[in-house]
Amino acid sequence: MIYTITANPSIDYVLQLDAMTVGEVNRTTSDVKLPGGKGVNVSRILNELALDSTALGFVGGATGEMFENLLQQHQLNTNFTKVSDDTRINVKINAVKQNEETEINGTGPKITADEKAEFIKLLKKVGNGDVVIMSGSLPKNIETTFYLDIAKMIQAQGADFVIDTTGQALLDTLPLHPLVVKPNNHELAELFDTTFKNEQDIVDNARKLLDQGAKHVLVSMAGDGALLVTKDKVFKANAPKGTVINSVGAGDSMIAGFVGTFMKTNDPIESFHIGAACGSATAFSQDIAVKSKIDEVYQAINISQVN
Known part of the structure; x- marks a missing residue:
């Protein structure tokens, strides 16, 4: 089994307009809401290739529910850990005539010690023949060694890993x-x-x-x-x-x-x-x-x- 970890997923609110003027009201020509996160992207491609994966990470609040609803449209196998804080929203603005892209990314939820421990429990079943793919930013209060610590753990359990x-x-x-x-x-x-x-x-x-x-x-x-x-x-x-x-x-x-x-x-x-x-x-x-x-x-x- 391939497991993908997106520690700080998002709803990507993608706006398209002809041109953007800072400090004024701008009107879009189209907009779309997408489930965002590097690990989620990996799982979506694996799904297109008819390869099984399980997407892991932290989701919370009303935005977390929306995120999971958006994911259901892609028929992914998921097992996200629920947290009390809201999943973030990232805004991506594409000004077509100016050929410019602007991104405004949220910081994401604060993860408690208990929520982190609950997430780590899910990785205990990873073992021989499995691969864990870790990618993307971390929530604001998660230590920078989070992915490295997971790599050490799942390697000891006999699994391979990738850190992007x-x-x-x-x-x-x-x-x-x-x-x-x-x-x-x-x-x-x-x-x-x-x-x-x-x-x-x-x-x-x-x-x-x-x-x-x-x-x-x-x-x-x-x-x-x-x-x-x-x-x-x-x-x-x-x-x-x-x-x-x-x-x-x-x-x-x-x-x-x-x-x-x-x-x-x-x-x-x-x-x-x-x-x-x-x-x-x-x-x-x-x-x-x-x-x-x-x-x-x-x-x-x-x-x-x-x-």
Whole structure:
């Protein structure tokens, strides 16, 4: 089973308007409310790929009820821990003619010690053959080591894990041997305080993550495609042609495609192919990609070995 953890989920209130003028009344041309959160995005892609997952996290209040109602539309298996504070609302404003996106993100609920303990109980059943994917921000009073502590716990129980994070928080997880890490090329450069002159520089620094414990390294490079770096080989996926509509969730989609496929096939190359297709398909979609779009993009992606 794949478990996804979204510690601080949200209702994403997405507003579209022609142009936004600060300090004045602005009227939208359309709006939509979506269940938000990086782990939720992962579960939604897994569902499109007909792969089972259970979405975990904290939800509370009237907004928490709305969040769960929105999730029901996607027929996901969930087991959220109920908390007393309200689930947050994030506002995303897309000014079309100005080609600008503005986000206003809520801080989220305060989690009590008892609520946290109740959540941890759910992870006691995780074991051999399971993968836990942790991603997204933390509620304001949860310690910054929350995901790392969970990784240590579920690893001791025999499960694999993925933490979608960057910086020192990512480096701290490497001795625990995460199944995959997925920095983009800019984040990878920042990790090692360097700049890249060419693709080989990217590969060399990705190998540092393998040397420190990661099992697989995915590096997304926007219009230059993506790389999969393993212990002895490097593979590249081209960037398929298409109009980028929504970059939110593309990285989550790539992780979902890779992890879900790897759990099923144990084939890193095919997992990379499907992961790249999921990421691009979401980028080309208004929301998280659907299966038909993933299949379409899959045909436009070629995987080649880098010498």
